[in-house]
Amino acid sequence: MSKIESKNIVILTGAGISKESGLKTFRDPDGIWAQHRIEDVATPDAFKRNPEQVQAFYNMRRDKLYTGNLEPNAAHLALAKLEQEWPGDVFLVTQNVDNLHDKAGSKNLLHMHGELSKVKCNACGHTVPWEGDLSTEDVCEACNTPALLRPAIVWFGEMPLEMDRIMAALTDCDLFMSIGTSGNVYPAAGFVQEARMNGKAHTVELNLEPSEGASLFHDSRYGPATEVVPQYVDEILRDGWA
Ligand code: BV8
Numbered sequence: 001m002s003k004i005e006s007k008n009i010v011i012l013t014g015a016g017i018s019k020e021s022g023l024k025t026f027r028d029p030d031g032i033w034a035q036h037r038i039e040d041v042a043t044p045d046a047f048k049r050n051p052e053q054v055q056a057f058y059n060m061r062r063d064k065l066y067t068g069n070l071e072p073n074a075a076h077l078a079l080a081k082l083e084q085e086w087p088g089d090v091f092l093v094t095q096n097v098d099n100l101h102d103k104a105g106s107k108n109l110l111h112m113h114g115e116l117s118k119v120k121c122n123a124c125g126h127t128v129p130w131e132g133d134l135s136t137e138d139v140c141e142a143c144n145t146p147a148l149l150r151p152a153i154v155w156f157g158e159m160p161l162e163m164d165r166i167m168a169a170l171t172d173c174d175l176f177m178s179i180g181t182s183g184n185v186y187p188a189a190g191f192v193q194e195a196r197m198n199g200k201a202h203t204v205e206l207n208l209e210p211s212e213g214a215s216l217f218h219d220s221r222y223g224p225a226t227e228v229v230p231q232y233v234d235e236i237l238r239d240g241w242a
Helices: 015-021 044-049 051-067 074-085 100-104 163-171 188-196 225-239
Strands: 009-013 090-094 109-111 114-121 127-129 149-153 175-179 202-207 219-222
Touching (some): 015 074, 051 149, 175 188, 188 202
């Protein structure tokens, strides 16, 4: 059993952690990619080809964030508690573009695929908070270029945010937790291997069911996030990990 002082933890979360708060996942049978094609709504080419279709896709999801009365669930809250009570570093990297980890109180948090609550100018990169619908008529307040404001989201084929910071954290982590993700999308799906390569990390998957990368983890807990995440957090706060 590892002594718990000054051990560093890196956590990766995906859409599964927000499911019980009322948000759809991507690859479940009723998921987002069952109703929309990635090529139509989540690539730079889609935005060039049909910006209105892409804006409508994100406007619908942003609207749910602001009018859907969504609250962080017990899993989000357990991760915020872990950050507060753990003596070492806790770095939460989420693939999610919702704001539920922020609302739960997590501070050392990185949205590697961007955030629904912000928009970015494709011309100058200026990024601002945005609550309502975004249209091709909206103009960037910094460079006044029309029609180039886009959701501040990392699309397929685009580099996720702050990858250097993520890789540095994985190289130095003692525990890597992967929560609510199917392990389909890279580079996030490869983080467990990065962590294992540092020679000391214990890796654990907390998911409804085994992910694509399940065999790569030392340990796993399967069940709804609101059950398995608080349980695991209490376990490691009490005893550390094997
Ligand atoms: C890039 C924003 C390169 C959009 C998203 C190898 C290496 C590198 C890249 C690639 C590679 N192979 C292929 C690629 C390309 C691509 C990729 O991975 N494609 C896949 C489909 C094969 N990757 C990229 O394009 C990435 N960029 O590589 O850039 C580059 C290099 C140099 C220079 C420039 C560029 C960018 C990927 C980011 C794309 N954007 N999100 C949006 O949100 O609208 S990714 C998209 O999938 C989602 O946003 C989400 O973030 C991500 C992962 O999905 P999950 O979160 O895992 O959700 P999913 O539904 O799949 O799974 C949910 C899980 O929860 C399930 O396991 C389920 O069982 C579980 N669950 C359900 N309910 C519960 C639960 N668990 C617990 N409790 C419950 N109640």
